[in-house]
Amino acid sequence: MAIPDLFKDRAKSENWQITDAGKLDKNITVEADVIIIGTGAGGGVSAEVLSQAGLKVVMIEEGGLYTSDDFNMDELEAYGTLYQEGAARATKDGAISIFQGRAVGGTTVVNWTSSFRTPDPTLNHWQQHHGVKGFSPSEMAPYFEQMEKRLSVAKWAMPPNANNDILKQGCQAHDWSWAVIPRNVSGCWDLGYCGVGCPTNAKQSMLVTTVPEALKNGAQLFYRCSAERLIFSEHKVEAVECLALGSDGKTPTGVKINFKAPHIVLSGGAINNPGLLLRSDAPDPHDRIGKRTMIHPVNASLAKMDETTNPFYGAPQSIYSDHFQWETQGDMGFKLEVPPMQPVMGAQIIGFHGFKLVDTMEDLPQLQSTIALMRDGFHEDSVGGTVELDHGGKPVLDYPVTDYMWNGLRKAHHKMAELQFAAGAKSVMPLHHDANFSTNLKDCKQEIDALPAELHRHRLLTAHLMGGCSMGEDEKESVVNSQGRFHNADNLHIIDGSVFPTSIGANPQLSIYALALKQASALVKTIKG
Amino acid sequence: MDRRQFLKLGAASSAALTVASVTATMSGCSESLPTTGQWKALRKSDRVFLTAVAPVMLKGALPEEPKARELAINNMLAYTDAAIFNLGPHNTKQMKELFDLLNFGLSRGLTTGVWSSWDKASDKEIENFLNRWRESSLALFNLAYNGLNKLMCATWYGQPAAWQQIGYPGPLYPEALITKPSIS
Numbered sequence: 001m002a003i004p005d006l007f008k009d010r011a012k013s014e015n016w017q018i019t020d021a022g023k024l025d026k027n028i029t030v031e032a033d034v035i036i037i038g039t040g041a042g043g044g045v046s047a048e049v050l051s052q053a054g055l056k057v058v059m060i061e062e063g064g065l066y067t068s069d070d071f072n073m074d075e076l077e078a079y080g081t082l083y084q085e086g087a088a089r090a091t092k093d094g095a096i097s098i099f100q101g102r103a104v105g106g107t108t109v110v111n112w113t114s115s116f117r118t119p120d121p122t123l124n125h126w127q128q129h130h131g132v133k134g135f136s137p138s139e140m141a142p143y144f145e146q147m148e149k150r151l152s153v154a155k156w157a158m159p160p161n162a163n164n165d166i167l168k169q170g171c172q173a174h175d176w177s178w179a180v181i182p183r184n185v186s187g188c189w190d191l192g193y194c195g196v197g198c199p200t201n202a203k204q205s206m207l208v209t210t211v212p213e214a215l216k217n218g219a220q221l222f223y224r225c226s227a228e229r230l231i232f233s234e235h236k237v238e239a240v241e242c243l244a245l246g247s248d249g250k251t252p253t254g255v256k257i258n259f260k261a262p263h264i265v266l267s268g269g270a271i272n273n274p275g276l277l278l279r280s281d282a283p284d285p286h287d288r289i290g291k292r293t294m295i296h297p298v299n300a301s302l303a304k305m306d307e308t309t310n311p312f313y314g315a316p317q318s319i320y321s322d323h324f325q326w327e328t329q330g331d332m333g334f335k336l337e338v339p340p341m342q343p344v345m346g347a348q349i350i351g352f353h354g355f356k357l358v359d360t361m362e363d364l365p366q367l368q369s370t371i372a373l374m375r376d377g378f379h380e381d382s383v384g385g386t387v388e389l390d391h392g393g394k395p396v397l398d399y400p401v402t403d404y405m406w407n408g409l410r411k412a413h414h415k416m417a418e419l420q421f422a423a424g425a426k427s428v429m430p431l432h433h434d435a436n437f438s439t440n441l442k443d444c445k446q447e448i449d450a451l452p453a454e455l456h457r458h459r460l461l462t463a464h465l466m467g468g469c470s471m472g473e474d475e476k477e478s479v480v481n482s483q484g485r486f487h488n489a490d491n492l493h494i495i496d497g498s499v500f501p502t503s504i505g506a507n508p509q510l511s512i513y514a515l516a517l518k519q520a521s522a523l524v525k526t527i528k529g
Numbered sequence: 530m531d532r533r534q535f536l537k538l539g540a541a542s543s544a545a546l547t548v549a550s551v552t553a554t555m556s557g558c559s560e561s562l563p564t565t566g567q568w569k570a571l572r573k574s575d576r577v578f579l580t581a582v583a584p585v586m587l588k589g590a591l592p593e594e595p596k597a598r599e600l601a602i603n604n605m606l607a608y609t610d611a612a613i614f615n616l617g618p619h620n621t622k623q624m625k626e627l628f629d630l631l632n633f634g635l636s637r638g639l640t641t642g643v644w645s646s647w648d649k650a651s652d653k654e655i656e657n658f659l660n661r662w663r664e665s666s667l668a669l670f671n672l673a674y675n676g677l678n679k680l681m682c683a684t685w686y687g688q689p690a691a692w693q694q695i696g697y698p699g700p701l702y703p704e705a706l707i708t709k710p711s712i713s
Contacts, residue, residue, distance in 0.1 A: 003705065003706065069708045069709070070708075070709075072700075072706070072707045072708065072709060073700035073701075073703075073706065073707065074687075074700075074707075075683075075687050076608055076612075076683065076684070076687035076688075079612075079683070080611055080612060080615040081615075085615070085616050085617045085620060086612055086614075086615030086616045086617070088612070088615075088616050088620060088679075093668070093672075094672045094675075094676070095668075095672070189701075189702075191700075191701050191702075191706075192701075193700065199706040199707075200706070248614070249615075250614070250615070250617055250618070312697060313701065342697075343686035343687065343691065343692065343695060343697050344682070344683045344686050344687045346686070347682035347683065347685075347686040348679045348682050348683060350682075351675070351678065352678075353585070353586045353587070353588070353659050353663070353678055353681075354585065354586070354587075354588040354589065354656065354659075355588060355589050357586075357587070357590075357682070358587065358588065358589040358590045358694075359589075361590070361686065361694075361695045362694060362695055362696070364695045364696055364697060365695075365696040365697070390619060392618060392619050394617070394618075394619050433663060433664075433671065454668070454671075455668060456668045456671035456672045456675060457671055
């Protein structure tokens with residue numbers, strides 16, 4: 001084919017050590033210097049740093065190994081194979097859809113490439129309110145810089161697609177601040193299919209960067225290998241017990257793999273990390289595991305435009321506005337962005353049936369959607385959700401929506417409608433069961449104010465899972481210290497977005513990369529003395 | 530019907546939802562999930578339900594021509610089966626319970642207002658059921674509606690056959706970038 005599958009080609013020519021756990025026919029024990037559970041933004045960077053230091057690294061991944069030849073810009077195929085719970089993961093009550101990756105490379109394989117540094121106010125807030133040390137803006141700057149270089153992060157130089165351009169026009173009309181989004185791409189074709197796996201290897205996900213680098217350095221990768229339990233002894237993790245999953249990616253084959261190492265790095269992400277710790281009866285004297293899980297709850301507004309938008313093509317996110325992010329006067333802050341709208345993603349958010357659905361879908365090439373990402377975790381009425389285990393031992397997130405957040409969501413609907421009408425929308429509809437398209441701003445705003453603040457009627461979703469294993473120096477308030485070391489086991493480090501004490505206030509991938517670089521580099525020093 | 534009567538009906542439906550679904554499961558009316566053959570998650574009764582409801586959920590979208598419509602629905606069933614299986618064991622079980630409720634006469638009648646079997650229900654009855662669950666004041670019905678709605682939207686609009694009508698030309702550069710046929 002025109003595009004070489006770099007991963008597969010290198011795996012062969014460089015003799016990488018990769019094992020499909022589902023193909024093992026008997027139980028085995030694997031030993032290494034460091035075991036890393038998870039290969040997403042946290043695990044990928046950690047694997048690169050630790051293997052570069054000459055340590056024997058083993059990477060464990062629950063999802064499958066899919067590479068560029070497997071990415072066919074096919075939504076059904078991708079949602080079924082590359083996402084947690086077939087892209088149908090949701091909060092405990094089913095009210096908020098959760099889009100989280102599940103594959104070698106984790107969510108970085110399916111994210112939309114937006115790469116923001118952690119905002120200064122967020123870092124300062126962690127220091128002032130959550131007892132986090134070493135994360136001041138000036139201390140973090142070199143880590144952001146290094147990861148930006150490593151992953152080719154740069155402001156998108158091509159013109160934004162129409163979907164993003166409307167966001168820009170709306171902001172300009174209102175004199176709201178906006179800017180171009182930095183993306184982690186190299187030689188991007190501007191296709192628009194980042195969410196279903198990049199078919200050209202342009203996206204600098206962990207799948208094409210750090211995981212290959214670790215493998216080149218002699219690291220081993222076990223995929224379809226699901227971490228079931230950490231075995232704790234006095235202040236130490238002795239082993240990681242894993243279940244091999246069959247070729248369907250879901251069904252355990254019955255084979256168990258036991259991993260042993262002096263150091264364990266947990267990088268399974270929010271929801272799954274607390275899930276593993278809870279299943280393992282990890283020591284938790286202050287009942288902190290799974291608490292303060294943040295999700296940047298997202299609501300959306302749909303506009304019909306006069307012009308052709310083709311919202312399924314082009315870099316999915318290239319323009320954003322933080323105009324309502326920090327100057328909030330006590331309201332919940334939010335970031336404005338746009339989502340790509342391929343047919344399945346588009347149809348799923350509309351929430352109608354029959355002619356109302358079909359008529360709206362027929363306008364797909366003229367639709368524009370704006371989303372607001374609510375900045376949760378910064379206010380006493382926004383403390384996030386709690387991860388717990390269901391009867392089958394599966395982690396579920398109980399996420400309450402408070403009045404404070406409903407107010408923020410309503411304000412966001414108003415601002416999105418103002419933006420879309422200012423950019424020339426013919427009609428606008430907030431995504432809610434009780435909403436319809438309004439042809440002028442006045443009607444739309446009346447409708448927004450009348451919408452019942454009810455879960456299951458308001459279309460809410462999240463693609464940013466953070467927290468649940470908060471970092472901080474106070475053991476009563478956190479799960480790990482500022483270096484990522486678990487308070488109750490000296491050889492367990494948690495390195496990924498699950499340690500964030502609040503949400504980020506921006507798409508979190510670069511925040512995770514920089515944190516992982518910092519924590520893994522420090523871990524190298526600890527191990528090597 | 531005033532709001533009070535509606536709420537009363539709502540409460541009754543909610544109780545029926547729980548009781549009848551338990552009854553359906555306990556009384557052996559509930560067929561167990563397929564373990565062999567073509568289907569991994571959908572039972573025959575589930576496929577009958579989906580075949581009846583999909584053309585109403587997607588009214589105006591599915592092809593009119595009988596052969597093309599049959600193919601579209603069969604593809605939806607295959608995708609739905611894979612999708613439900615991919616939800617993982619916990620969610621698959623919840624979907625099974627929802628289908629049990631929809632397929633067991635008493636619970637189907639009480640909660641959906643459809644008293645005949647699904648293959649004999651009229652489009653009007655099915656549309657009333659969808660509206661009833663969508664507009665219900667009970668979150669549980671909204672949730673179930675959302676689940677069915679998303680499933681049917683995904684499995685139809687994910688098919689190339691759906692794309693012409695919505696002006697979606699399909700992925701860019703397919704000759705260079707698509708390396709294998711879609712899963713089916």
